[in-house]
Amino acid sequence: MTATPVPPLRTPAEYTPDRIAEIRVSSVRVPLPHAISDAKVYTGRQKPLTEVAVLLVEIRSSDGCAGMGFGYSLRSGGPAQYAHACELAPALIDEDAADISRLWEKLVWLNASAGSSGLGIQTIAAFDTALWDLKARRAGLPLAKLIGAHQDSVPCYNTSGGYLNAPIEQVIEAAERSLAAGIGGIKLKVGHPDRRVDLQRVAAVRDRFGPDLPLMVDANQQWDRPRAQRMCQALEEFDLTWIEEPLPAHDVAGHATLANSVRTPIATGEMAGSSADLEKLIDHGAAGVLQPDAPRIGGVTPFLDVLAQARRARLQLAPHFVMELHLPLAATFPGQVWVEHIEWLEPLFEERIRIADGRMHLSAAPGLGLTLSEQARALTSDTRLIARPR
Incomplete structure (x- = not known):
C-alpha cells in the first residue's frame, strides 16, 4: 500500500496575522438566589454575599473569529475592574490574536504601577481567557x-x-x-x-x-x-x-x-x-x-x-x-x-x-463551549466597544 504523502508545511511567509479588530467590555451583576454566609461573616469581617460582579470581555479578530473571557469579584471591585478593562483594551487593537503569551506580558507591563497581583491582574485574566477561547475556536478544538x-x-x-x-x-x-x-x-x-x-x-x-x-x-x-x-x-x-x-x-x-x-x-x-x-x-x-x-x-x-x-x-x-x-x-x-x-x-x-x-x-464544542444567554445581556449594567478607527 502506498502511503499518502504528507502535505508540505506552510512557510512563515504565508502566515497572515489575525489582527484584533474589536473588543467589547461589559460589567455584569449576577444576583444569587439567596444571601449566603461563610465564616468571614460570622466573625464580623464581611457581609453576606448577595451577587457576583462579572467582567466580561469579547474579542473579535479581523477574520471574524470571536472569543469570550471573564473574571469576577465578590462584594467589591466590580466597577473598578470594568473601568480598568476599558483602560487596557485599546492596547490590544491591531495586535495578532495568536500571540497570547506576548500579549499577556504586554498587559502586565501596562499594569505594572498597579501591582503584580490584585485587581489589575484579575482584569487581565478576562482578556487572556478570551484570547485562549478565540484561539481554540479558530482551531475548531475544545480548549x-x-x-x-x-x-x-x-x-x-x-x-x-x-x-x-x-x-x-x-x-x-x-x-x-x-x-x-x-x-x-x-x-x-x-x-x-x-x-x-x-x-x-x-x-x-x-x-x-x-x-x-x-x-x-x-x-x-x-x-x-x-x-x-x-x-x-x-x-x-x-x-x-x-x-x-x-x-x-x-x-x-x-x-x-x-x-x-x-x-x-x-x-x-x-x-x-x-x-x-x-x-x-x-x-x-x-x-x-x-x-x-x-x-x-x-x-x-x-x-x-x-x-x-x-x-x-x-x-x-x-x-x-x-x-x-x-x-x-x-x-x-x-x-x-x-x-x-x-x-x-x-x-x-x-x-x-x-x-x-x-x-x-467536557464539552465537545470548540473553545470554552459557552454561548452568552439573553439573561447575560439583561444583567449587563455597563458595556463599551473598543474598535479600530474606521
Missing part, C-alpha cells in the same frame, strides 16, 4: 484539547449547598440533591465561632452519608494557629478529603507546619493573586491540595504555569470556583484533580455542564 487533555471528565464536588447560614437539615437536603444529580463529593463551610457547631455539622453529614462520601470542609481563613491545630486534630476522625484554608491565606509557614502535623490534606491557594504566590505555597510544602483560581492569577496563561509546578510537586489540584473555565483546565492535569460545583454563573450561559457518575464531562 482542553488545544492545550492537551489527560481526561475527558473530572471528579466534582458541591460547595453552594454547605454554607454556614443554612441549618444542617437544609445542608443535608442540598447534599442529597447534589448527589442525586451525579455530583461526587460535598464540601461544608466551617469556622463558626463555636467549634462545637462545626463538629456537630460535620458529624451529621458523615453520619447521614457514610464513610465513603468524599467530604471536605472550608474554614475560610478564620482560625489562628492554635485553634487550627486543635480543629484539624478534632476533624481527623471524619476522614475528610481535605481541610481548606484553616489559616489566613498568606500564612505560608503556618499552613506548612499544619500540613506536616495532621493526616488530613491541607488545601489552600484560592486567594493567591499570582502564580508566584502559588509557587511559594508549593516550595514551602504548605498545601497538599493546591487551589489556584485562574481569574485571580491572570487567566489561562499563568494557570498553565501553575499546573506545571503542581505536577512537579505531585500535588492534588482543586481549582477554586468558576467551573465553566476550570473544568477544561483541570482536564489537562495528569494528577488527582477536583472541580468545584458552584452554579452561580449559570444564568450567563446557554449551555450546562454535563454531570454524571460523580464527574463533570
